[in-house]
Amino acid sequence: MVDKISYARKKELEHPDPFLEFLHKALEHVKYYKKQLIYMLCGVLTVVLIFIGTVYSIKSAEKNSSDILARTLSKYRDKKSGERYDFIKDDFIMLLNKYPRTSVAKIARLKFAEICYQTSNFDKAYEMYLAGLKDxxxxxxxxxxxxxxxxxxxxxxxxxxxxxxxxxxxxxxxxxxxxxxxxxxxxxxxxxxxxxxxxxxxxxxxxxxxxxxxxxxxxxxxxxxxxxxx
Structure with missing residues (x-):
């Protein structure tokens, strides 16, 4: 009986478990392609980090530009009509130059165009409305x-x-x-x-x-x- 068990065990050892065999081969491949896998993982990680950074940058730009626009419009309302354009024009120009691709910039451009028109700065109003047409x-x-x-x-x-x-x-x-x-x-x-x-x-x-x-x-x-x- 012992001889039969030993013989069966011997056969099992001659034919190892398929899963273990697959795992062994996989580990061998990992060792062989270790550098390539590390480079690939680094590449994926870089893409993920760039994506996260871009999303954060966009959100940050939108928030910052929105804050600037709110402050500028508040300053505009507090000034007398004759002083408004000269008082806020630099703020609008700074916002548009610093955050040109934000959705807030598009709104700011239209508001600035309106202010320019109302204060008879028609050349600047035309420039802003023309940019708005492209937007x-x-x-x-x-x-x-x-x-x-x-x-x-x-x-x-x-x-x-x-x-x-x-x-x-x-x-x-x-x-x-x-x-x-x-x-x-x-x-x-x-x-x-x-x-x-x-x-x-x-x-x-x-x-x-x-x-x-x-x-x-x-x-x-x-x-x-x-x-x-x-």
């Missing part, structure tokens, strides 16, 4: 808003032909946002009364709920009265 080129609503702002700014700069180009981009856009305002501006700018009536009539026919409708109706009546007298 929001993929947002159809905001793109129309930027184009209208650029048109209004060009009008303030006495660049009427350029203003017309921006307003016409709005009326030719795929969405209807602010088209009534663009049509109204084009109608007011037109030197020919018939052309003005054409733009105004478009507001009445296509944008019945527009705030501009009562004004253009009165304008058309005035034009018709003037034409009859002439």
């Amino acid at each position: 929001f080129k993929d947002n159809l609503l905001l793109k129309n808003f930027m184009l209208v702002c650029l048109g209004n700014t060009c009008q303030a700069q006495k660049k009427n032909e350029k203003a017309e180009e921006y307003f016409k981009q709005v009326i030719n856009a795929k969405n209807s946002f602010l088209k009534d305002e663009a049509l109204f501006n084009l109608g007011m700018m037109a030197k020919n009364k018939d052309i003005s009536k054409k733009f105004f009539g478009k507001i009445i026919s296509d944008y019945g709920n527009s705030l501009y409708k009562p004004m253009v109706i009165d304008k058309i009546k005035d034009y018709d009265g003037t034409l009859k007298k002439s």
Whole structure:
């Protein structure tokens, strides 16, 4: 009986457990490719650390830029209207230069453009609105808003032909946002009364709920009265 057990044990030893054999081979491979595995793990770790650092950097930049914008707007509100632009312009420029790729910078750029326009710094307003157009080129609503702002700014700069180009981009856009305002501006700018009536009539026919409708109706009546007298 002992001989039979010994013989069976001997057979087992001649054919080791498959799992242990696999584990042994795996360890041999690990030893053989030790350097390569270390390099690979270091590479993966580096990528992970870069990703974590990038996420932290983005969050930190967003927070810092948001804090700066909040402080700047608070300073702006506390100043008299005549002093506001000179008092806060450097803060806006610093924010835009230091954190140009943050979402806060896009908002700050629009706010700064608005302040520039309100304080008659039209060249700077145009620069900011033009940058805003690039920021929001993929947002159809905001793109129309930027184009209208650029048109209004060009009008303030006495660049009427350029203003017309921006307003016409709005009326030719795929969405209807602010088209009534663009049509109204084009109608007011037109030197020919018939052309003005054409733009105004478009507001009445296509944008019945527009705030501009009562004004253009009165304008058309005035034009018709003037034409009859002439």
